Amino acid sequence: MPNLTRVIERHIKELFDVGSEEASVSLRRKELAASFGCVPSQINYVLRKCFTPERGYLVESQRGEHGYIRIVRLSYEDPEDRLKHVETIVGDSLSEQDCKRLLTSLQERGLINARERLIIEVALRHADDLGRSEFDLSPYKRSAIQAEMLKRMLRGLVLA
Amino acid sequence: MPNLTRVIERHIKELFDVGSEEASVSLRRKELAASFGCVPSQINYVLRKCFTPERGYLVESQRGEHGYIRIVRLSYEDPEDRLKHVETIVGDSLSEQDCKRLLTSLQERGLINARERLIIEVALRHADDLGRSEFDLSPYKRSAIQAEMLKRMLRGLVLA
DNA sequence: AACTTCAAGGTCAAGGTTAATCAATAACGA
């Protein structure tokens, strides 16, 4: 028997499929857990593990009576290859120059637009600022952090 | 039967819509409560929960005879005002919850879209991850870093 | 003007319901 987390992940993804065009699904944590015979917090584990922004999902929830968990999908599944492509380009560390070149290239190919690029550049710059002035990190370490951050941001986006 | 709070929230928001661009609506607590068959303090709960500054609203009221409650929808017309509003709400540090509320509100008003929100959340998450697991920062410090990063990311977007 | 009335709205805490978190443990895979 495959592990429960995978089963639940697949089940949730199927909920998206039946709604074909549906970009979000709602569920009740307690019921879902009951239907899989597991403890409710198992659902949180699956969400934290598989339905992250980095994978193109946003999760919102409500407690109390009429509580729910809603999962919004912003991208279609299984663009693993494109994803790999991005990771290869970014690598483990990249210079400011490389970063700019990459973003320009993505923008030219229509994978991101000007506003999206702006957010990304601001975030990376801030991380770099902090790394230098607050934590006194080496240039290499800072560029490694930027690379990781860039990959995460692109992961969720490039899929769509 | 969806929960009462949501129903009342939606009802109040519709009052804004019918007034087409009206910046505020007035209502009487007792009457509104009666029309929904609930206790008057339920109205206060809805106001406290749904019509807060981070969601883009202000509430003022008058007691005594001829009392009333007025709900003002903050104007997002002027870019400078929007920026000021964002900076006020974010401040030096803000909870995960307030962050989500602000982003939701900005998204509802069309100031950011889902993809933009996704990048923002990824960047904040990554900063938080790093702060915790790599640099062992206190929760307050992490939230301060996230606040600064959020303000920077929104600055360019909100002014556009 | 000072006082009283009383019709508004405000506050708070209790009680029930549901989701999130976290740390400990178990299971798995290299």
Next chain:
DNA sequence: TCGTTATTGATTAACCTTGACCTTGAAGTT
């Protein structure tokens, strides 16, 4: 075996609803 991933359950936090009690302020009364 060792490190990662999965699972669990106890605790915590968030949400909704209600109702008892408090505060304010306009209008009437003296």
